Amino acid sequence: MSTPLVLGITVDCFDAQVAAAFWCRALGYVESPPPTGWSDWPSFLRDHDVPEEEWGDGAAITPASGEGPTISFLKVPESKTVKNRVHLDVKVSGGRHIDQGLRESRIREKEADLVAHGARRQREDRVDGHLDHFVMEDPEGNEFCIG
Incomplete structure (x- = not known):
């Protein structure tokens, strides 16, 4: 068994x-x-x-x-020192087939909420001129994406 x-x-x-x-x-x-x-x-x-x-x-x-x-x-006693090799993606946009305006508003709304709760934005990544996702850090510096 x-x-x-x-x-x-x-x-x-x-x-x-x-x-x-x-x-x-x-x-x-x-x-x-x-x-x-x-x-x-x-x-x-x-x-x-x-x-x-x-x-x-x-x-x-x-x-x-x-x-x-x-x-x-x-x-753990040690602090984070290097980039994560594995990270979580917080998928809120609905996918690239969704209207770009709606996708972007969903991504920005989640980003604002999480920043208000301790997250930090590292960068904004765009595809074909449109917001695709944000690379973020949680309150301890662990990377994740919102897209």
Whole structure:
């Protein structure tokens, strides 16, 4: 009998709670529920002898729909030093077949919302003179795109 493959994504960060809150907003995710058998995260952490001072060192979020990968955030001591080799794309435009004005307004609206919540724009990429996507950074400097 084989175990089914489940995709999970883990992001190293300085502040797991801040990173998780930002990505919940960016992706429409919610805080992951505690594992089966525990009514809340403090009970789970206490039962696994995790010292209270470490309770904020990790966080997990999951799609509100229940469909898709869980993303975990883990506190690490080192800071980000180089460009990500893998990044997330926040796809809000609807695709290149959508009216360019509508595509651009969707991209700009999401960019404004995320900038208001700690993101930074690195650059604007255009294709055939039209906005295609923004290259962004989350509050900890991890690159992602909005398109």
